[in-house]
Every structure is written in structure tokens, then in C-alpha cells.
Amino acid sequence: MLKNKNNKAIWNTRIKRKTSTFFQKVGGSLNIDKKLYKEDIIGSIAHVEMLFKQKIISFKVKNKIIYGLNKIEKEISKNKFNFDKSLEDIHMNIEKRLFEIIGNEAGYVHTARSRNDQVITDVKLWMKSANMEINRNLDRLIKSTLKLAEKNIETIMPGFTHLKNAQAISFGHYLMAYIEMFIRDKKRFQHNMESLNENPLGVSALTGTSFNIDRNYTTRKLGFKIPTNNSIDTVSDRDFVLDYLYSCSTCAMHISRISEELIIWNSDAFNLIKLSDKIVTGSSIMPQKKNPDLLEYIRGKTGVMYGNLFSMLTILKGLPLSYFKDLQDDKEIIFKTHDTIINCIKILNEILNNLYPNKKRMLELTNKGYITATDLADYLVKNHEMSFRKAYQKTAEIVNYAEKKSKQLGDLKIDELKKIEPKLKEDVLKVFNLKNSVNSKKSFGGTSFDNVKKMISKYKKII
Ligand code: ARG
Numbered sequence: 001m002l003k004n005k006n007n008k009a010i011w012n013t014r015i016k017r018k019t020s021t022f023f024q025k026v027g028g029s030l031n032i033d034k035k036l037y038k039e040d041i042i043g044s045i046a047h048v049e050m051l052f053k054q055k056i057i058s059f060k061v062k063n064k065i066i067y068g069l070n071k072i073e074k075e076i077s078k079n080k081f082n083f084d085k086s087l088e089d090i091h092m093n094i095e096k097r098l099f100e101i102i103g104n105e106a107g108y109v110h111t112a113r114s115r116n117d118q119v120i121t122d123v124k125l126w127m128k129s130a131n132m133e134i135n136r137n138l139d140r141l142i143k144s145t146l147k148l149a150e151k152n153i154e155t156i157m158p159g160f161t162h163l164k165n166a167q168a169i170s171f172g173h174y175l176m177a178y179i180e181m182f183i184r185d186k187k188r189f190q191h192n193m194e195s196l197n198e199n200p201l202g203v204s205a206l207t208g209t210s211f212n213i214d215r216n217y218t219t220r221k222l223g224f225k226i227p228t229n230n231s232i233d234t235v236s237d238r239d240f241v242l243d244y245l246y247s248c249s250t251c252a253m254h255i256s257r258i259s260e261e262l263i264i265w266n267s268d269a270f271n272l273i274k275l276s277d278k279i280v281t282g283s284s285i286m287p288q289k290k291n292p293d294l295l296e297y298i299r300g301k302t303g304v305m306y307g308n309l310f311s312m313l314t315i316l317k318g319l320p321l322s323y324f325k326d327l328q329d330d331k332e333i334i335f336k337t338h339d340t341i342i343n344c345i346k347i348l349n350e351i352l353n354n355l356y357p358n359k360k361r362m363l364e365l366t367n368k369g370y371i372t373a374t375d376l377a378d379y380l381v382k383n384h385e386m387s388f389r390k391a392y393q394k395t396a397e398i399v400n401y402a403e404k405k406s407k408q409l410g411d412l413k414i415d416e417l418k419k420i421e422p423k424l425k426e427d428v429l430k431v432f433n434l435k436n437s438v439n440s441k442k443s444f445g446g447t448s449f450d451n452v453k454k455m456i457s458k459y460k461k462i463i
Contacts, residue, residue, distance in 0.1 A: 010092070024086050027325070032332045033090045034083060037076045039122040040090055041069045043201060044109055046221035050202075054212050057108045065109050068102040069094070090122075091115050112213050114205035116235040116323045121201040123331065125222065127244055128196050130338050131189045134251075137345040138186050142179055142463050144352045146456060149175035153452045156434050157272065157362040158371060163264075165369030168437045171357055173447040176455055181254040188247040195240045199224035203231035206322040236322040238312065241330050245309040248341045249302070255344050256302035259295040262355070266292050271361050276354035294351060298344040308337045366434055370399045370409050375431040375440065384423045394421050408432075 009015070019027075045066055052062035072094055075081040087093050092115075098106035149172040159169035199219040202209065208231040215227035228234040265272035275292055283289035312333055315326050373395050380391035397420050402409055405416075410432035417424045430436055442448045 009087075010095075024088075028085055028088045029328050029331065030083060030085050030087070030089050030093065032335065033119070033122075034076075034093075035335060036119075036122040036126055036331070037090055037094065038073065039125040040094055040118070041073045042125065043118060043121045043222065044069055044094070046218045047113055047201060048109060049221065050214055050217045051108070051111055051211075053217060054214055056111060056211055056213070061105045061108050064102045064105050065098065068098045068106065071101055072097050089115070089119075091118055112204060112209040112211040113202065114235075116205050117200045117203045120235065120237075121199070121222070123334070124196050124198075124200065124224075124240065127240065127334065128193065128223075130334075131192055131196070131244070134248075134338075134341060134345070135186050135189050137342055137349070138182050138189075138251075139463060141345050141349045141352070142182050142186075142459075144349050145175050145179050145182070146459055146463065148352055148355070149173075149179070149452070150456050150460075152357060153449050153456070154435075155357055155359050155362060156366055156438055157357070158366045158369070159447070165366070165371045167374055167441075168366050168371055168434045169447045170438055170449060170452050171362065172452045172456065176452060176459075178254065178258050179459060181257075182251075185247065185251040185254060188250065192240065192243045192247060195243065197225035198228045199226065200228050200234045203228060203234040206232050206235050232322050236319070236327075238316055238327060238330055241312055241334060242309070242316070244334065245305075245312055245337055248337050249305045249309045251341060252298075252302040252305040252344055255348050256299045258348065259299040262351070263292050263295050263299070266295075270365070272358055272365065274356045274358055275351070276356070279351050279354045294347050298347050301340050301344055304340060305337060308333045363434070367408060367410070370402065372409055372432045372434070372437050373399050375437045376409065376428070378440075379428055379431045380421070383428075384421075 009019070048057065048062050048065045051057040052059060057065075072081065075097075081093075081097070083093055084096065087096055095106065095109065098109060152171040152175065155171035156168055157171045157174065158165040159167050159174070199215065199222060201218045201222070202213050202215040219225070219227050228237075262273060262275075264270055266275055275290070277290070279292075279294050280290040281293040283291065312330060315329060319326055376398065377388065377391040377395040380386045380394055381388050384391075386394070398409070398412070398417060401416070401420060402412055405412075410429075414424065414426050414429065417428065439448045439450070442451060445451070
């Protein structure tokens, strides 16, 4: 039993030789799963309360165990706990210490449970708060994005497809596109709560138990919604880990998309945004440099996040039921992913608070690349009874002409336009005005200043 004085493993009656010290070192998970000590203790307390309610253990034993567990919680929180790596993991360390504190009655704590259900209970409890922490950080990020969007409703910039000038847009509208992504991310994390709310505790090693336990009781005590349905699936299942890793990967992917764009826009070639000195770094050799390292950091971390998702998928591939040591690696992957996604969200938040659009340059670039050509085609359809395809062709001829003359569409005189399309009148020239162009996109979800304003106030109310 764990109580033995010589620090022998609890299975030493059966297994006569000590595990090789090398395997003890590499096979243990204590350094990773000690993070779960609070959840482990909360889970054990709920478990023994249930055992007492079901008359499986006595009032005295229950109280002694709870006393011991609370003492252990304090010791660990105050860094006064002696962790012993030879005891494999946090569960064994806590159980061993319980024996030291309350004596042999500690032996009742593991009645009707196994480390297999214990560890998933801990992880699920931990992940529920991790999901909420991510969503709180996403809220902050959404607020900063919204603030920047509000300041830039009327900032005109080129909207790109294929990174070529496509149509003029409001910079505010562009930023609001990312808010949609971050809101979807939040929903994904929220949705994951459903499986995280299924209580694994009580399925024991893989079969359930012959003790008359009450899983609904521990479900309520631990804030879960329902007990899991199948004991074998419960100890084998890590789908909730995949959901979490996928959600983090998708969120990181969104963050990497905006990072990539901001890196391009911050380049000397584009020069569309300026980053405050707070969020750039210098070069060891080139004195003039101000590099967007933080943006590159978060773009790169997306690769790490995908790697984590693939690690877990691969660990699960072909793994028979039910528990195998292979599954132990889930926690390292989850914890690393969590720290990384929180950092990425925080960094992007800081970047958005320290980013300034170069409005003059944005407008200059919007004036390039015949960006109002589609507006001209639309004008022809509306005013000269042309089909869109016909209007498209006429406009292309006008663009060809402007290109030949090295002019922008807005520089063309009405007489030049009339040579190509005699029906055109002076008022066509207004379609080349960029503000008119943006504001004409009044369809729901479009980029007109009014639309963007309305969307921003709608989101300000709900976030
Ligand atoms: N440290 C183990 C893990 O995280 C706990 C479960 C151990 N179960 C077992 N049957 N060896 O996977």
C-alpha cells in the first residue's frame, strides 16, 4: 500500500522488482499533471462525499479524508508539498500524502474509482475553466478590434483579391470581418462545453463498479450536467481534447491570417500601417530596422498549434479500447496549446491597440489599379439598360484605354469616355469617386460607412 515507509509503489505486493529508474524518469507525468492538483482534490472530495451518502464509507472516514485533502491543497498552493517523482503522477502523490496525514483510512479514497476516470475528471474540470479563460481573452480582443474599427469607419483602403486591388472598402469593415471570426471562435469554445459537461467519474477502470455509487450526485457536485453513458468509451475517449485542439488551431489560424496581412501592410512596399515602437524589435546589424516580430511570432505559433492537434490525432489513431499509457501525453499537449493560444490572443490584442493606419497611403493605393471599374460597370447596367456582361466588356475597353494612356479611370475626360461608349454623360464621373464607391455598397453586410456604423453599434451592445 501507499502507506509503506520505504516509498515503495502501491503495486509492490504484486510487482516484486522496482521499475527501472530510467523509466520512472521518463514514464512519469508528475511535472506535467501537477497542474491538476486542485481539480484532483475537488474530484476526490466529491467522490468521498458520494461514497458516504451511499453508505459505502463512514462519516468519520469521509471527514478524515476531506480534512487530509484540504491540508494537501494548502500545502501544494503554498509550495510546501514534497513531490515525489517515483510516484508517477499527481494522483499517486496526493494519495501517498493522504496516508501520511490521516493514516490507513486514506485507503478508502480510491474505492469505486480508478486513475483512469480520475484523470479525465480532472482534465475535463480544468478544460472547462480553460475554455472560459480563452473566451474572456477573446472578448478583450474583440473589444480592441471594435475600438479600432470605430475609429476607422471612414478610412478608405483597397480591398484585395489575389492581393491585387479589387474594390474600395472601409478599413473599419475589414476589421469587423475579423470580429466575425473571433465570435465564431468563441462559439466553438462554448460549444465544446457540451462534451466537457459529461461526468466521467465513477466509470472506474473500464467496467463501472459493483459498489452502489451515485454518479448523478458527483455530477451535480462537480458542476457537470450528466454522467457519461458507457464506461469503456469514457476511459478511452479523448474526442473532447481533439475538439479543444481544433478550436485552438482554428482560432490561431484566424490570428495568423490577420498577422500575415499586417506584416504585408507594414512592409516598406505597402506601407499601409505603422506599428508603435512598443511592438517592434530592432536588428543587431541594420540600425534602421523596426521589425514586426510579434506578428511573426503569432503567425509561427499557429504551426505549433496544428502540430499539437496532429499529435493527438495520431496518438488516438488505431488505439484499441480502453486506457493505454499512450493517452498520458494528452495533458502536455493540452497545457502547451493553452498557454500558446492565450499568449497569441494577448499579443494580437496589444498589437491592435498599438497600430495606426497610414490613411494617406491607403487612399493613394486605393486610387491605383482601376479599383472603381466594377462601379462603372454597375453604372452602365443601371443607367443605360445594358446587361451586366455587356457593361463588363465596355468597362474593360475603358480600362484598356486608360492603361494605354497611363491614366487612372478618374483622370479620364468625358469626351474620352464617350469615344468608347457614346451614351455616357458627365454624371458618370461620380462613380470614380472612392467615397461614393464605398458608400454605394449598402446591401446588408456591405462596406458602406452607414452599414459599418450600424454593425459596430450592434456589436457594442452585445459584447
Ligand atoms: N498519469 C496517468 C495518465 O495521465 C493516469 C492514468 C493512469 N492509469 C493507468 N491505468 N496507468 O494517463
